[in-house]
Amino acid sequence: xxxxxxxxxxxxxxxxxxxxxxxxxxxxxxxxxxxxxxxxxxxxxxxxxxxxxxxxxxxxxxxxxxxxxxxxxxxxxxxxxxxxxxxxxxxxxxxxxxxxxxxxxxxxxxxxxxxxxxxxxxxxxxxxxxxxxxxxxxxxxxxxxxxxxxxxxxxxxxxxxxxxxxxxxxxxxxxxxxxxxxxxxxxxxxxxxxxxxxxxxxxxxxxxxxxxxxxxxxxxxxxxxxxxxxxxxxxxxxxxxxxxxxxxxxxxxxxxxxxxxxxxxxxxxxxxxxxxxxxxxxxxxxxxxxxxxxxxxxxxxxxxxxxxxxxxxxxxxxxxxxxxxxxxxxxxxxxxxxxxxxx
Amino acid sequence: xxxxxxxxxxxxxxxxxxxxxxxxxxxxxxxxxxxxxxxxxxxxxxxxxxxxxxxxxxxxxxxxxxxxxxxxxxxxxxxxxxxxxxxxxxxxxxxxxxxxxxxxxxxxxxxxxxxxxxxxxxxxxxxxxxxxxxxxxxxxxxxxxxxxxxxxxxxxxxxxxxxxxxxxxxxxxxxxxxxxxxxxxxxxxxxxxxxxxxxxxxxxxxxxxxxxxxxxxxxxxxxxxxxxxxxxxxxxxxxxxxxxxxxxxxxxxxxxxxxxxxxxxxxxxxxxxxxxxx
Numbered sequence: 001x002x003x004x005x006x007x008x009x010x011x012x013x014x015x016x017x018x019x020x021x022x023x024x025x026x027x028x029x030x031x032x033x034x035x036x037x038x039x040x041x042x043x044x045x046x047x048x049x050x051x052x053x054x055x056x057x058x059x060x061x062x063x064x065x066x067x068x069x070x071x072x073x074x075x076x077x078x079x080x081x082x083x084x085x086x087x088x089x090x091x092x093x094x095x096x097x098x099x100x101x102x103x104x105x106x107x108x109x110x111x112x113x114x115x116x117x118x119x120x121x122x123x124x125x126x127x128x129x130x131x132x133x134x135x136x137x138x139x140x141x142x143x144x145x146x147x148x149x150x151x152x153x154x155x156x157x158x159x160x161x162x163x164x165x166x167x168x169x170x171x172x173x174x175x176x177x178x179x180x181x182x183x184x185x186x187x188x189x190x191x192x193x194x195x196x197x198x199x200x201x202x203x204x205x206x207x208x209x210x211x212x213x214x215x216x217x218x219x220x221x222x223x224x225x226x227x228x229x230x231x232x233x234x235x236x237x238x239x240x241x242x243x244x245x246x247x248x249x250x251x252x253x254x255x256x257x258x259x260x261x262x263x264x265x266x267x268x269x270x271x272x273x274x275x276x277x278x279x280x281x282x283x284x285x286x287x288x289x290x291x292x293x294x295x296x297x298x299x300x301x302x303x304x305x306x307x308x309x310x311x312x313x314x315x316x317x318x319x320x321x322x323x324x325x326x327x328x329x330x331x332x333x334x335x336x337x338x339x340x341x342x343x
Numbered sequence: 344x345x346x347x348x349x350x351x352x353x354x355x356x357x358x359x360x361x362x363x364x365x366x367x368x369x370x371x372x373x374x375x376x377x378x379x380x381x382x383x384x385x386x387x388x389x390x391x392x393x394x395x396x397x398x399x400x401x402x403x404x405x406x407x408x409x410x411x412x413x414x415x416x417x418x419x420x421x422x423x424x425x426x427x428x429x430x431x432x433x434x435x436x437x438x439x440x441x442x443x444x445x446x447x448x449x450x451x452x453x454x455x456x457x458x459x460x461x462x463x464x465x466x467x468x469x470x471x472x473x474x475x476x477x478x479x480x481x482x483x484x485x486x487x488x489x490x491x492x493x494x495x496x497x498x499x500x501x502x503x504x505x506x507x508x509x510x511x512x513x514x515x516x517x518x519x520x521x522x523x524x525x526x527x528x529x530x531x532x533x534x535x536x537x538x539x540x541x542x543x544x545x546x547x548x549x550x551x552x553x554x555x556x557x558x559x560x561x562x563x564x565x566x567x568x569x570x571x572x573x574x575x576x577x578x579x580x581x582x583x584x585x586x587x588x589x590x591x592x593x594x595x596x597x598x599x600x601x602x603x604x605x606x607x608x609x610x611x612x613x614x615x616x617x618x619x620x621x
Contacts, residue, residue: 057521
């Protein structure tokens with residue numbers, strides 16, 4: 001079931017009465033999610049990603065534009081009529097109900113026959129390894145178990161689409177990596193169209209068939225994760241994806257005559273530290289951060305700081321003079337500090 | 344811990360002086376014959392055996408029970424209902440909340456005098472509507488009227504119910520809405536179960552209150568009538584002590600009332616535990 005989001009605007013008014021400001025949370029969003037695809041939406045906080053998800057679910061109304069799910073215009077429909085299910089950031093499990101009742105809630109609300117509810121809950125519990133926990137209340141479950149109950153509750157209704165709002169952000173790091181892969185496998189197996197919202201770019205890159213980068217209520221770029229990384233459409237996407245982020249510097253571009261101010265970018269892993277004689281630039285290694293197999297070296301070149309990612313075995317000493325080298329082909333050019341790619 | 348305990352000392356002094364000592368004195372008086380004129384004379388269980396044969400005592404006890412049976416659920420429904428209605432902030436809600444609390448701040452006697460006028464069977468506004476005949480003249484109607492008076496003094500219960508409703512995360516309702524639950528389902532499957540522990544505690548508190556606090560309306564509005572229909576235990580205790588000067592007898596009645604209240608609360612507590620409400 002595909003989802004089409006066309007020209008969606010949504011604004012909120014903030015502040016006290018009389019001095020209210022209108023803030024655009026969604027400023028003309030166009031997106032298309034293919035049948036069975038997992039689209040990850042990523043952006044910094046306040047970029048509108050959760051608002052967008054809530055608009056698709058019907059929990060927020062939109063000011064302009066329309067939303068289609070499986071060819072039906074759902075813009076004016078109540079949430080319950082849209083045939084989507086949602087996994088919330090804090091799971092939103094009903095604390096007074098057992099895990100089983102939580103999973104069954106949606107089916108009961110839709111007045112499905114009892115026998116059908118029982119067998120479906122059992123089936124989903126087996127799928128997620130929750131059989132032994134069906135009579136347990138959420139308070140007695142671990143974070144990971146709660147998250148699985150929340151997933152089960154979403155799956156059991158067999159909706160046209162899953163909407164996931166940072167479903168892993170309440171889990172610890174180790175569990176997050178594991179659950180991420182679990183969700184990915186589950187989604188592939190069920191082949192349900194999924195929109196997955198996260199603020200974590202690594203999570204977005206690893207889980208999404210495609211990734212949409214949102215900023216200030218607008219879609220900056222939508223593409224496959226690797227394409228997004230290799231050919232960022234804007235300086236913002238370039239700096240948002242990748243850890244550490246891309247090095248960006250203000251620069252002047254001359255092509256026979258002066259073209260204007262641009263932003264020059266290069267990925268930290270595409271810079272090499274070389275001997276001072278072979279260097280294109282020279283600088284001082286200020287800080288060296290170990291990340292395990294690799295190190296991140298903060299090099300001061302004039303007024304600019306350049307981050308270099310390199311094998312830990314080759315990192316220079318803190319405070320030493322270093323030479324930097326890179327290939328011209330690895331440079332990115334953007335139009336101004338916030339601009340689009342010039343390539 | 345010790346320091347915070349010290350903060351409770353003034354309260355305990357008050358409790359001891361105003362409740363503890365009078366209660367012990369009352370317990371002693373219950374086994375005496377005492378008119379307030381001569382010294383109390385020990386009379387063993389005489390007061391209690393007399394109570395057992397006193398028709399008016401049983402009648403007041405029954406009146407009190409009937410009152411509680413009507414007033415407690417009514418007050419709970421009104422307090423909970425208004426709390427749910429006035430939960431969402433919108434136009435007029437803040438003033439409506441204040442209005443809902445207001446009857447509870449009016450002094451009881453003033454509130455009762457207001458109702459003397461409202462319920463007056465000849466020139467009162469309620470009688471003037473012609474919808475409710477027999478107020479203050481027919482026993483059944485009068486009992487209802489007194490219970491109804493109490494149903495508007497629900498300020499504290501209203502605030503507590505409002506807080507309980509506010510404590511339910513809005514995401515639960517959003518999850519339910521996405522799952523296709525109708526408002527009625529959300530009310531019965533989410534709101535009420537999640538408020539149940541608080542409502543159970545409110546009910547328990549209200550039973551204790553309703554066995555005591557109908558004194559003022561009965562004393563001022565109905566004077567216990569018509570035909571003893573609103574002679575509740577507290578009123579009968581008061582009359583025995585200060586109209587008939589049977590202070591020992593009145594004390595014995597207070598003791599019985601205390602035991603009776605404790606028993607009702609205990610039963611309710613056990614039920615609430617069994618139903619896993621608290």
